[in-house]
Amino acid sequence: MKAFGPHRVLHGIDLAVDEHRVVALIGASGSGKSTLLRCASLLETVDDGQVLLDGEDVTDPRVDADRVRRRLGVVFQAYNLFPHLSVLDNVTLAPTVVHGRSRAEAREEAHALLSRIGLAAKAGEYPDRLSGGQQQRVAIVRALAVRPRVLLLDEITSALDPELVGEVLAVVREVAAGGMTILMATHEMGFARQVADTVAFLDGGVLLESGPPAQLLGDPRHPRTRQFLSRVIDAGRL
């Protein structure tokens, strides 16, 4: 359970993300998708309940949150690259400072990751010289560079122009195919259908239903889910 003041943002959430699986959170704005991800990445403290990572209760206040976050990769809606660091430094920062890898090793790995997303040539540039799509791809690489146990993606295409969404989703698709465990909040229903193993529908902070994408998106059980999906279809986003 998570509350901001008297407002209960999340309650009764029971969600498991199995290894090498992709779980997509869908739901209207304000339904608690981002809050759920922020709780999972320990950027918010839960008011009740547990978040388990590899079987360990990471919401226990005795657990060192910094050590937990080292095993997570988070990508934000607004990219949040560090504007005063070059692309390469953004990517190598956590591997060298947090994980104590050598600069040479971190650089090599960063270059390899950047070439995979076609941005090796931009390694020396600063984030403000990149398009939104390029920045978000770098942000994904920055999260991957720490070799996380799970990748948390928070509506990572919502701030992008429609024509740039594709390039970012292509990267996520490749990462998912590589076996990464992913929990993502998204408004891209078509993408969720293709990539996710499980789609979970959040409404008013409650997990109404979850299931395989074909079932949940094609034949939802709950009337609220049906209503939400029909609105999304009306908006032309499915």
Added chain:
Amino acid sequence: MAVRRRRRTRAQLTAGTAGAGWAPSELELSRRAWRRGRARRSTLVALLSTLLFAVAAYLAVTRAPGWPRVRTTFFSWSVAVDAFPDILRGLWLNLQVLVVGGALVLVTGLLVASVRTLRGPALAPLRILATVYVDLFRGMPLIIVLYLVGFGFPALGLQGVPTSAFVLGTTAIVLVYSAYVAEVFRAGIESVHPSQRAAARSLGLTHRQTMRIVVLPQALRTVTPALLNDFVALQKDVGLISVLGAVDAVRSAQIVVGQTFNFTPYVVAGLLFVVLAVPSARLADAVTARARRRQQSGSLL
């Protein structure tokens, strides 16, 4: 100034639209001609009004009944020439206080600001101490701090407490200015968007690593104009150490005034301080303008 700024803006506009194989249309050419005409007229008006003002001010001062006396006691060329070497030697001391004090202010201010952002119950005393320090020394007039430190510390009679006016004066100035600069730094730290901190923490960086690597570098960039402004203020306030008896530019001038009963040395010392401040003031302007341009071009995240 106004005229120059306008011209620069136009240059930017032309540069912004010029491309290869593009010639301005008739319409654009006529617009430019009109703008040039306007600019010429602005220059002319500015020149005329400045001239008019200068003449009026000159007449008002020189026709004042006391002007002949003021001229000999405040603007005597011979006294100025005689006092100049002493005052310049004194100014050297001010410069030393400025450099040493300025460096110490930066370090202390940053330290105090960082302490104020610390979290955790064990650090509460430090946090409270920093807050009290800032409140105290931002509120107290510099001259009183100078008296208290300059005459109070030595009066304690403790072993090892320095008695030189240079050290005590610098200490007082550092105490006061660090409080100001700490607040500037804190404002800078708070101006860095929380999402930057969230990104850093979610990469596993600790609070201190986040501050050092992500927040402070961005905060420093934001506050540089404000810091330079404080530096300009510091440049003239170092003249106040003369109240402790340090033979700086102000004190040297005072000595000559005492000997000649002529106030010209004060004017000389004052002008020297202005000369000292002008380059930093222009630098501050330039840095501020650059920061504004960067912000306007939207390159700041």
